[in-house]
Amino acid sequence: MTKNAIILGAGCTGPLLAILLAGRGFKTQIFERRPDPRLGQRETGRSINLALAARGLNALEHAGLRRAVDPWLVPMYGRLVHGLDGSQTLIPYGQRADEMIWSVPRAALNELLLDAAESRGVQIHFGQRCTRADLSRGELEFIDPNARTSHITLDEAQPVFGADGAGSVLRRAMIETGRISAREEFLDHAYKELSIPAGPQGEYQMQREVLHLWPRGGHMLIALPNHDGTFTATLFLARAGDAPNFQMLTDAAAVDAFFTEHYPDARALMPNLVAEFLGHPAGLMGSLYVSQWNLSGQAVLLGDAAHAMVPFHGQGMNCGFEDCVVLEGLLDGAPSWASVFEKFNAERRKDAEAIIRMALENYGEMRDTVRDPSFALQKELSLELERRYPTRFIPKYAMVSFRADIPYSQAESRGAIQTQILNEATRGLTTLAEVDFVAVGAQIEARLTQMPAA
Numbered sequence: 395m396t397k398n399a400i401i402l403g404a405g406c407t408g409p410l411l412a413i414l415l416a417g418r419g420f421k422t423q424i425f426e427r428r429p430d431p432r433l434g435q436r437e438t439g440r441s442i443n444l445a446l447a448a449r450g451l452n453a454l455e456h457a458g459l460r461r462a463v464d465p466w467l468v469p470m471y472g473r474l475v476h477g478l479d480g481s482q483t484l485i486p487y488g489q490r491a492d493e494m495i496w497s498v499p500r501a502a503l504n505e506l507l508l509d510a511a512e513s514r515g516v517q518i519h520f521g522q523r524c525t526r527a528d529l530s531r532g533e534l535e536f537i538d539p540n541a542r543t544s545h546i547t548l549d550e551a552q553p554v555f556g557a558d559g560a561g562s563v564l565r566r567a568m569i570e571t572g573r574i575s576a577r578e579e580f581l582d583h584a585y586k587e588l589s590i591p592a593g594p595q596g597e598y599q600m601q602r603e604v605l606h607l608w609p610r611g612g613h614m615l616i617a618l619p620n621h622d623g624t625f626t627a628t629l630f631l632a633r634a635g636d637a638p639n640f641q642m643l644t645d646a647a648a649v650d651a652f653f654t655e656h657y658p659d660a661r662a663l664m665p666n667l668v669a670e671f672l673g674h675p676a677g678l679m680g681s682l683y684v685s686q687w688n689l690s691g692q693a694v695l696l697g698d699a700a701h702a703m704v705p706f707h708g709q710g711m712n713c714g715f716e717d718c719v720v721l722e723g724l725l726d727g728a729p730s731w732a733s734v735f736e737k738f739n740a741e742r743r744k745d746a747e748a749i750i751r752m753a754l755e756n757y758g759e760m761r762d763t764v765r766d767p768s769f770a771l772q773k774e775l776s777l778e779l780e781r782r783y784p785t786r787f788i789p790k791y792a793m794v795s796f797r798a799d800i801p802y803s804q805a806e807s808r809g810a811i812q813t814q815i816l817n818e819a820t821r822g823l824t825t826l827a828e829v830d831f832v833a834v835g836a837q838i839e840a841r842l843t844q845m846p847a848a
C-alpha cells in the first residue's frame with residue numbers, strides 16, 4: 395500500500411482526512427483552489443457559521459482537536475420559534491444536560507484544521523485549482539491564479555481523495571470513465587445569508603444559546619449565534635414560481651415590505667437588511683446521489699463531493715467529518731487501498747443516503763410542521779417515551795445529532811417506526827394525559843430492539 399496520498403480540497407473534509415492520514419504515517423498533500431484564508435483573503439458567499447453536532451465533535455476528538463475548537467463554540471439547546479404575533483416558544487433539542495448542538499464559525503474551524511494539518515507535516519498547496527483528472531493516465535492538471543498550468547503524475551497505486559465539494563472535478567473525471575454515475579436534485583428553494591449585529595455594548599440582541607427559527611410555511615428564516623454578539627441569519631425561500639419568491643425581491647422597497655410583513659421582529663434588528671439582501675448572492679441547495687464513491691484503489695470521494703445534501707439537518711459537515719473517521723478505521727490491517735475504498739463505498743454510502751433523505755424531510759418540519767400543535771404534542775410524547783424506555787425509544791433528532799454511535803441508516807429506520815408509533819398514539823388527542831401509555835409501551839417493546847444507553 396503506497397504511503398503517499400493526494401487530497402483535492404481544503405474545505406471541511408480535506409484537512410481532517412489529511413490529519414488522520416498523517417497520523418497513520420502517510421505523506422499527504424492537499425491541493426486547494428482558494429488562496430490561503432489565513433493570509434487574509436477569506437472566501438465569501440459560504441455559510442458563515444455551522445452547527446456542529448456529536449458526529450463532528452467525535453471526529454474532532456479523534457483527531458485530537460476537541461480542545462482547540464472549544465473556544466469557538468456557542469451551544470444551542472433548542473429551537474426558539476418566533477410566531478408572526480411576536481410569540482416565542484422554545485422547543486428543546488433534547489432533555490439531557492449534554493444534548494445540544496454547537497454554532498461554530500466556518501472560517502475559524504477551517505483555519506484551525508489547516509494549522510493542525512500543517513503541524514502534522516501535511517503539505518497544502520493553495521491557489522491550485524484542479525482543472526482535469528485523467529484517471530487512465532494517472533495525471534492531474536492544475537491552474538494557479540496567474541493562469542500557469544502544472545501537472546502531477548501519480549505514482550502507481552497512489553490514491554486521490556476527492557474532498558473538493560459538491561462540484562467535484564474528481565467526481566466528474568470518475569463519471570467520464572463510464573463506471574459510475576451521479577444524480578443531482580436541486581431544491582426549488584434557495585438561501586440568502588444576512589446578519590443581525592450586536593447591540594451598542596456588543597451584547598446579543600436575542601437569546602444567545604438557541605437556534606432562532608421563524609417558520610412561515612412556504613419560507614423560513616433562521617439565525618445562529620456567533621461568539622461576538624452577532625447572529626448569522628439565513629432566509630430560505632422559493633427561487634421562482636408561487637409568491638413570495640426571490641425573483642420578486644429585487645428592490646429595496648420589496649425587500650423591506652417582505653420582511654416587515656413576515657419577519658417584523660427580526661426586521662427590527664437588521665439595520666443592514668436591504669443592502670445585504672441586494673448585495674449577497676442566493677445560494678442553491680441540492681441532494682447528490684453517486685452510484686459508487688470509488689474507482690478501485692485509485693480514487694475515492696468524501697464529504698460533499700460524494701453526498702452533498704440540503705442543510706436542514708445541519709449535518710453536511712458533520713457527515714463529511716464522520717466519513718474521515720470511518721475511512722481511517724478501515725485502514726487497520728487493510729491489504730490495499732482498493733480494499734479500503736471498496737469497503738468504504740459498501741458500508742458508508744447507505745448512511746449518507748439516509749441523512750440526505752432525513753435532511754430533505756427536515757425542511758418541511760422546520761418551515762411548517764413545527765407550527766402545528768400536534769408537532770408539539772408529539773415532541774413532548776417522544777421525550778416522555780425516551781424517559782420511560784431509554785434504551786429503546788431515542789428521538790430521531792437525538793439519534794442523528796447526539797449519538798455518534800448510531801449510524802444514520804439506523805437512525806432513519808428506527809425513526810420511521812417511532813414516527814408511526816407517535817402518529818398512532820396521538821391521533822385525535824391534544825394532551826399527553828390522554829395518551830394510552832400501556833398500548834404505546836407494547837408497541838415499543840414489540841417493534842424497537844434494545845440499544846446501548848446514551
Ligand SMILES: Cc1cc2nc3c(=O)[nH]c(=O)nc-3n(C[C@H](O)[C@H](O)[C@H](O)COP(=O)(O)OP(=O)(O)OC[C@H]3O[C@@H](n4cnc5c(N)ncnc54)[C@H](O)[C@@H]3O)c2cc1C
Binds near residue numbers: 525558677
Ligand atoms: C447554507 C448552508 C448551511 C450549512 N449548515 C451546515 C451546518 O449547520 N452543519 C453542517 O454540518 N453542515 C452544514 N452545511 C453543509 C456544509 O457546508 C458542507 O457539508 C461542508 O462544507 C462540506 O465540506 P467539504 O469539505 O466536503 O466541501 P467544501 O466545504 O465545499 O470544501 C471543498 C473544498 O474544495 C475546494 N475545491 C473545489 N474545487 C476544487 C478544485 N477543482 N481544485 C482544488 N480545490 C477545489 C474548495 O475551494 C473548498 O475549499 C451547510 C451548507 C450550506 C450551504
